[in-house]
Amino acid sequence: MSKIIDGNALANTIHAETAELVKILKMQKIVPKLAVFLVGKNPASASYVEKKKKWAEYIGMNCEVYKFPETITTKKLVEEIKKIQQTKKPHGCIVQLPLPVHIDRQEVLNTILPKRDVDCLTEINLGKLATGRTIFYPPTVSAILHILEEEKVNLKEKHVVIVGAGILVGKPLTSVLLYKEATVTICNKYTKNLKKQTKYADILVTAVGQKDLIRKDMIKRNAIVIDVGVSFKGKKMYGDAEFAKVMKKAKSITPTPGGVGPLTVAFLLRNTVIAASTKE
Amino acid sequence: MSKIIDGNALANTIHAETAELVKILKMQKIVPKLAVFLVGKNPASASYVEKKKKWAEYIGMNCEVYKFPETITTKKLVEEIKKIQQTKKPHGCIVQLPLPVHIDRQEVLNTILPKRDVDCLTEINLGKLATGRTIFYPPTVSAILHILEEEKVNLKEKHVVIVGAGILVGKPLTSVLLYKEATVTICNKYTKNLKKQTKYADILVTAVGQKDLIRKDMIKRNAIVIDVGVSFKGKKMYGDAEFAKVMKKAKSITPTPGGVGPLTVAFLLRNTVIAASTKE
Numbered sequence A, B: 001m002s003k004i005i006d007g008n009a010l011a012n013t014i015h016a017e018t019a020e021l022v023k024i025l026k027m028q029k030i031v032p033k034l035a036v037f038l039v040g041k042n043p044a045s046a047s048y049v050e051k052k053k054k055w056a057e058y059i060g061m062n063c064e065v066y067k068f069p070e071t072i073t074t075k076k077l078v079e080e081i082k083k084i085q086q087t088k089k090p091h092g093c094i095v096q097l098p099l100p101v102h103i104d105r106q107e108v109l110n111t112i113l114p115k116r117d118v119d120c121l122t123e124i125n126l127g128k129l130a131t132g133r134t135i136f137y138p139p140t141v142s143a144i145l146h147i148l149e150e151e152k153v154n155l156k157e158k159h160v161v162i163v164g165a166g167i168l169v170g171k172p173l174t175s176v177l178l179y180k181e182a183t184v185t186i187c188n189k190y191t192k193n194l195k196k197q198t199k200y201a202d203i204l205v206t207a208v209g210q211k212d213l214i215r216k217d218m219i220k221r222n223a224i225v226i227d228v229g230v231s232f233k234g235k236k237m238y239g240d241a242e243f244a245k246v247m248k249k250a251k252s253i254t255p256t257p258g259g260v261g262p263l264t265v266a267f268l269l270r271n272t273v274i275a276a277s278t279k280e
Helices: A007-027 A043-058 A074-088 A105-109 A123-131 A139-150 A170-179 A194-198 A243-249 A260-277 B007-027 B043-058 B074-088 B105-109 B123-131 B139-150 B170-179 B194-198 B243-249 B260-277
Strands: A033-039 A062-068 A092-095 A159-163 A183-187 A203-206 A224-227 A231-233 A236-238 B033-039 B062-068 B092-095 B159-163 B183-187 B203-206 B224-227 B231-233 B236-238
Touching: A007 A139, A007 A260, A033 A043, A033 A074, A033 A260, A043 A062, A043 A260, A062 A074, A074 A092, A074 A105, A092 A260, A123 A170, A123 B123, A139 A170, A139 A224, A139 A260, A159 A170, A159 A194, A170 A183, A170 B123, A170 B170, A183 A194, A224 A243, B007 B139, B007 B260, B033 B043, B033 B074, B033 B260, B043 B062, B043 B260, B062 B074, B074 B092, B074 B105, B092 B260, B123 B170, B139 B170, B139 B224, B139 B260, B159 B170, B159 B194, B170 B183, B183 B194, B224 B243
Parallel strands: A033 A062, A033 A092, A159 A183, A159 A203, A203 A224, B033 B062, B033 B092, B159 B183, B159 B203, B203 B224
Antiparallel strands: A183 B183, A231 A236, B231 B236
């Protein structure tokens, strides 16, 4: 019988630990504060931000959401983020992605001070991720590593296949896995024969956002399947794996919703508390 | 019949182009200057530095080698590198690796100003490599990309397998190949069944430094084999591939010596000239 990994339960444990840290910080008159910069009216983004705010407040932190119009320029957005960092001094700052296409994404992300960059998306922190000297892992990467720890995986000697080479999951996860000395394959939309790559994976991480992309015949028996992809059909949320079938062949698998998503929120807030605990 | 890639000939073409750029800069009273920081008495390092200096001078650049004793501390080395950058204002700076084990390598590398970091080893430039916004590629990465261009490879849809996940080749090459949208597998010393990974590679890059690691049965027929590994037996230099046999099965292959090495020197000097052309 395959195991369905309960992301909500794992996240609740992390939240409880973080709440304890928040209590300790409050005794020192520090209330951890997360600033979220949200551009435009993407409903999925709005819903993710809502979840982050809800959990932040639930564990005793502050979370301020700064909203900007879809039409804002890169220059103006950079100025606003700088100003808010200087005046409000949040401990953690994130820019909710995606940004409108006319905005220079990396220019905006680099505006965040490295010590406040709790999503780990500034170039300086990506460099530190590459050299293994980072303070923060990207929350999704932490979520995936946490699941693998819970599954008692020794990454050395394991072959991890990642489907999707994006900036939030594929690329930073590769950086970190290379430091953990795993054998890693990264596939993208141009990969000729995806099944040829995925079917040898001890651990398959998929982060595309395409329903039923990963079928049962594409995985190795007893693989661990971590499904980070998100797509919607109407209001219903789907992962990348054909869940009901893939779960029968996998050793363990994350569901969507209730898999990696809740853990990602938990690690974002934990990063913010770490940032708040660090001396200026 | 397989093709042996002539790294010396390719490098000579790059050197000739760089020499032309040097002439143009000299008309503007700029003489491109490379500073090399060399710690200890590793004979291989000394020989590599000698080659860089010889070629720099041959194409009309200056190259100063600053030598430090094996026993120097991280703190002292950092101070010295800072001082030389401030007073001598070289356009490009490199720290010859490896450094003695007692030295904090990344701390020393980060001392180099990003605009002078012609080896692309500072964390800020590694971050820029990860976001695709770098000014300089690491010279070995440029050498490999140049060979693949010469071989008219379209990296999309190709499966590149890299053996060796080090900081000079495996890790930065992975970063760049992900931006080029190749499918990439990275293996290391813990990889369980190396042959299972390598035998599917359209392009095999090996960067280990272990003679005869890559045998004929480990490659796909008509693969391109780029051999970056270097090891010595007496004074004779070897790559990682069992050259005489592998070359019969490969479409093309780099020899050792005379493959990637000379091109790496050529791209280091080209990076230095680019640095010298950039306004302060």
